[in-house]
Amino acid sequence: xxxxxxxxxxxxxxxxxxxxxxxxxxxxxxxxxxxxxxxxxxxxxxxxxxxxxxxxxxxxxxxxxxxxxxxxxxxxxxxxxxxxxxxxxxxxxxxxxxxxxxxxxxxxxxxxxxxxxxxxxxxxxxxxxxxxxxxxxxxxxxxxxxxxxxxxxxxxxxxxxxxxxxxxxxxxxxxxxxxxxxxxxxxxxxxxxxxxxxxxxxxxxxxxxxxxxxxxxxxxxxxxxxxxxxxxxxxxxxxxxxxxxxxxxxxxxxxxxxxxxxxxxxxxxxxxxxxxxxxxxxxxxxxxxxxxxxxxxxxxxx
Numbered sequence: 001x002x003x004x005x006x007x008x009x010x011x012x013x014x015x016x017x018x019x020x021x022x023x024x025x026x027x028x029x030x031x032x033x034x035x036x037x038x039x040x041x042x043x044x045x046x047x048x049x050x051x052x053x054x055x056x057x058x059x060x061x062x063x064x065x066x067x068x069x070x071x072x073x074x075x076x077x078x079x080x081x082x083x084x085x086x087x088x089x090x091x092x093x094x095x096x097x098x099x100x101x102x103x104x105x106x107x108x109x110x111x112x113x114x115x116x117x118x119x120x121x122x123x124x125x126x127x128x129x130x131x132x133x134x135x136x137x138x139x140x141x142x143x144x145x146x147x148x149x150x151x152x153x154x155x156x157x158x159x160x161x162x163x164x165x166x167x168x169x170x171x172x173x174x175x176x177x178x179x180x181x182x183x184x185x186x187x188x189x190x191x192x193x194x195x196x197x198x199x200x201x202x203x204x205x206x207x208x209x210x211x212x213x214x215x216x217x218x219x220x221x222x223x224x225x226x227x228x229x230x231x232x233x234x235x236x237x238x239x240x241x242x243x244x245x246x247x248x249x250x251x252x253x254x255x256x257x258x259x260x261x262x263x264x265x266x267x268x269x270x271x272x273x274x275x276x277x278x279x280x281x282x283x284x285x286x287x288x289x290x291x292x293x294x295x296x297x298x299x300x301x302x
Contacts, residue, residue, distance in 0.1 A: 031220065031296040041292020047285035055102040062095035066252045075268055084274040087260055093271065096252040097278050103253045104282070107164060108233035111171040115233075116226060119176030120183040127187030128210055137180070145177035153236060154245050162248045171236050175229060182225040186218040193217070220297030224290055231286035238279050254279050 035041055054061060070090035078085045084093035119141070126137040144152070156170035190196060191214070199213055215222075234254075240246035241255030242262075249256060254275045261271025 031293075035292050035296040038292045038295060040288050041296070044285040044288025044292060047281065048289060051101050051105060051282060051285070054098060055105050058098050058102050062092075062098040064092040064095040066091065066096045066099045067250050068092075075264065077268075078270055085268070085270045087257075087271055088264060093257065093274055096257055097254065097274055099252040100254045100257060100275065100278060101282075103247070103251060104234055104237065104279075107167065107237055107253075108230050110168050111175070111233040111237070112226060112229045114168055114172035115175035115179045115229060116183075116222075118172055119179035120222070122176070123180035123183030123185075124187050124210060124215070126180065127184040127191060128206070128214065130191075134184075138184070141177040141180045144173070149174040149178075150236060150239060153240060154243075157240065157245050162246070164247065167237060167240070167246055170240075171233055174236070175232070179225065179229065183218075183222060186221040186225075187214055189221065190214055190217045220293075224293045224297065227286055227293060228290040231283040231290075234279065234283055234286075 068091065070086070072090065073082070073086050074090040075088055076082055076086045076090075082092050082094065084097060087093055087096075122137050122141070126134040147155075153170040153174040156173055157166055160166040160169065196209070196213060199209055204213070237246060237253070238255030238258070241253050242259045244259060246255055247253045249260070257275040258272050258279075261268065261275070264271050
């Protein structure tokens with residue numbers, strides 16, 4: 001006797017077929033699975049996410065206006081009214097640190113993106129074409145790299161002046177050699193792979209080869225460098241503001257807050273302690289994320 005198939009049975013069979021169908025796995029999903037199994041990387045991601053939320057909702061979180069001066073509350077120690085205390089002008093340090101996250105994170109992001117699309121692009125071109133093109137580009141980068149990053153950034157700011165665009169340009173030019181070398185190394189890792197040689201054999205164009213085949217397969221390493229440079233950009237920006245060649249007052253940037261408090265280091269150390277902790281925690285979180293991404297995209301490096 002033939003087995004009867006009712007609509008209900010067909011519906012159940014279709015559901016079972018969908019469950020048996022294997023899920024498509026991509027390198028990105030596999031990397032995310034490995035990243036989630038790394039507790040330190042997750043801690044870094046959570047801290048960075050919290051900092052981004054603080055930067056976005058700074059006007060709602062900060063209890064005071066970061067630039068309002070209260071001469072009746074100058075140099076007060078941390079208390080319930082002022083969690084991080086006040087500075088020499090009576091400004092609430094907690095509010096300034098909250099708004100400092102907005103300035104530091106956004107400017108660091110722009111600096112890293114600018115360095116990636118300038119030096120990173122040169123590194124991709126050098127890694128793909130090789131030969132004389134590689135030699136010319138990398139020798140120029142060697143000339144730039146002969147000058148310490150912070151010194152080059154300071155010289156550029158001294159010429160262009162203070163301001164956010166000038167600071168972004170300074171850190172971009174100072175970071176170009178390192179970003180170019182990192183992206184060149186990432187491209188060279190995939191340059192000799194079989195699928196690249198096969199694509200060249202069937203006549204794939206150079207632009208399509210770089211955009212469609214090489215960059216997607218090297219993007220994991222590039223993302224690691226990108227996240228790591230966010231911490232470097234924050235450190236450089238804070239260092240330049242601390243020595244007086246970065247942003248101008250009264251911008252609530254963490255390096256500037258440190259600069260304001262250095263004259264009162266002995267009698268009011270909290271003026272420097274809290275912005276320094278903000279810089280340390282932020283850079284530490286980005287470094288944890290970078291290490292986690294390295295292990296996720298290339299488990300052999302662990």
